[in-house]
Amino acid sequence: MNTKAIYAACLFAALNICTLSARAEADVAPRTYTYGTQLDIRKVLSLTEDATPSCGVVNAQLTYLDSQSRTQVLDYRKFADNCNSQN
Known part of the structure; x- marks a missing residue:
């Protein structure tokens, strides 16, 4: 087997793993944050605005893993990131 075929197989496997994780996140219904919401965050996967x-x-939107390694999504409101660069 030549190296091009091995590289192609590795790339194909990596793309399949990324596709499966994206599908898993799409199935999670987001919760809306309210004051006092109890958060169980083990690892942050993504932050978007x-x-x-x-x-x-x-x-x-915050996408994270909880202590049971389940993907959770939390919607919230915040100041835009570009507010940090303005006085």
Whole structure:
């Protein structure tokens, strides 16, 4: 077996793993954060927010693993990241 075939097989396997994890996250219904919500976060997988050209409050989403290694999604509101660069 030549090296190109081995590289292609490894790439194909990696893409399949990424696709399976994306499908698993898509099946999780997001919860909306409210003050006092008890969070059980073992590992943060991703942080996303709505794109906005100006400073202001935006919708954001936290995807994480809980202590049982289940994927959870939490919707919340926050100041946009670009507010940090403005005075």
